[in-house]
Amino acid sequence: MADDGRRAHADPESIAGLRSEDFQLLVETVVDYAIFMLDPSGVVTTWNRGAQRLKGFRPDEIIGRHFSAFYPAEDVAARKPERELELAAAQGRHEDEGWRVRSDGSLLWASVVITALRDDSGRLRGFAKVTRDLTERRRAEEDWVELARAEAALRLRDEFLSIASHELRTPLNALLLNTASVDFAIRDLEASGAALPVGLLDRVASISKQGARLNDLIERLLDVSRLATGRVALQRESMDLVEVVSDVIATCRPEADRIGSVVRLSAPPDVPGLWDPLRIGQIVTNLLSNALKYGSGKPVEVNVDTDGERARIAVRDRGIGIAPEHQPHIFDRFNRGSVARDTAGLGLGLYIVEQLVRAHGGTVGVDSAIGQGSTFHVELPLNP
Numbered sequence: 001m002a003d004d005g006r007r008a009h010a011d012p013e014s015i016a017g018l019r020s021e022d023f024q025l026l027v028e029t030v031v032d033y034a035i036f037m038l039d040p041s042g043v044v045t046t047w048n049r050g051a052q053r054l055k056g057f058r059p060d061e062i063i064g065r066h067f068s069a070f071y072p073a074e075d076v077a078a079r080k081p082e083r084e085l086e087l088a089a090a091q092g093r094h095e096d097e098g099w100r101v102r103s104d105g106s107l108l109w110a111s112v113v114i115t116a117l118r119d120d121s122g123r124l125r126g127f128a129k130v131t132r133d134l135t136e137r138r139r140a141e142e143d144w145v146e147l148a149r150a151e152a153a154l155r156l157r158d159e160f161l162s163i164a165s166h167e168l169r170t171p172l173n174a175l176l177l178n179t180a181s182v183d184f185a186i187r188d189l190e191a192s193g194a195a196l197p198v199g200l201l202d203r204v205a206s207i208s209k210q211g212a213r214l215n216d217l218i219e220r221l222l223d224v225s226r227l228a229t230g231r232v233a234l235q236r237e238s239m240d241l242v243e244v245v246s247d248v249i250a251t252c253r254p255e256a257d258r259i260g261s262v263v264r265l266s267a268p269p270d271v272p273g274l275w276d277p278l279r280i281g282q283i284v285t286n287l288l289s290n291a292l293k294y295g296s297g298k299p300v301e302v303n304v305d306t307d308g309e310r311a312r313i314a315v316r317d318r319g320i321g322i323a324p325e326h327q328p329h330i331f332d333r334f335n336r337g338s339v340a341r342d343t344a345g346l347g348l349g350l351y352i353v354e355q356l357v358r359a360h361g362g363t364v365g366v367d368s369a370i371g372q373g374s375t376f377h378v379e380l381p382l383n384p
Contacts, residue, residue: 056103267304
């Protein structure tokens with residue numbers, strides 16, 4: 001080793017000039033590689049420090065044993081150790097990468113070189129075996145492959161969502177148009193005094209409601225596809241955040257009345273900023289719909305304020321709350337959490353919220369406790 005701690009590089013001539021005892025010292029001192037010898041039948045005859053470090057066997061535990069002790073049971077059954085010696089003897093050397101067994105039964109991924117040793121007459125005297133531990137590299141490669149597969153699966157799912165959503169919209173639009181036409185026709189008949197079958201209007205209203213709900217689900221799937229593939233372009237313009245939030249509350253009021261929930265808004269006269277009105281409305285709609293869904297019919301509070309640089313929106317419910325272990329994942333795609341498994345939905349609303357808030361350069365978070373409700377906080381820069 002050089003004085004500055006770096007490894008010294010020995011040229012072939014200097015190695016060739018080493019005395020046998022020096023060479024033996026070199027082999028025994030190396031700790032990064034397992035270097036040992038086998039007799040012609042494969043029995044271990046020498047053992048260096050690197051071999052003990054990599055494989056875990058002490059010299060007295062392994063010298064005198066067959067080197068098949070390093071191979072998994074299936075490789076031993078398939079006579080892989082014997083075949084490797086045969087190849088090394090026939091070709092002069094044999095290289096292999098594969099799983100090997102340590103003394104404690106754990107596995108390592110090893111790069112192995114077996115070299116046949118012959119005397120001047122050509123008689124086989126044994127084998128030199130050099131092993132390098134590549135387990136960490138193997139794990140890194142496996143992690144990379146797994147990540148690549150996961151990313152490919154996500155791309156395929158996003159493409160499927162996009163195609164399926166577009167294909168569903170065509171028949172759905174026709175259904176909604178026909179339902180509207182039937183509704184108008186029924187109301188004309190009703191206005192003319194014609195007798196209508198009992199419950200017909202209710203059935204048409206139910207069809208229309210289910211069609212609207214399906215349309216909303218398809219729109220959410222399309223949004224997920226656009227967000228995942230970066231196809232959402234914000235249309236920023238000067239707007240009043242308080243006005244947009246008030247419009248959303250007015251739109252959601254019929255649903256709030258149906259479940260017996262009161263929505264209260266606390267806000268200054270206006271909060272102007274440069275945002276996409278459609279997407280800001282979507283953010284507030286998803287948060288308010290979420291609060292009404294899980295708010296158990298209790299009041300929902302919406303607060304809007306600003307510090308001159310950022311606007312803040314807080315939506316608070318007093319419902320079932322979110323368990324701490326689920327909170328880090330509530331903004332994931334298709335994640336509904338254990339508290340939501342008995343409710344309708346695809347688990348996309350909060351994912352869309354988080355993505356749209358980030359697209360505006362803002363942040364979103366939640367404070368929640370089981371049985372005490374949840375408060376979602378959104379912060380948006382006024383002029384990104």
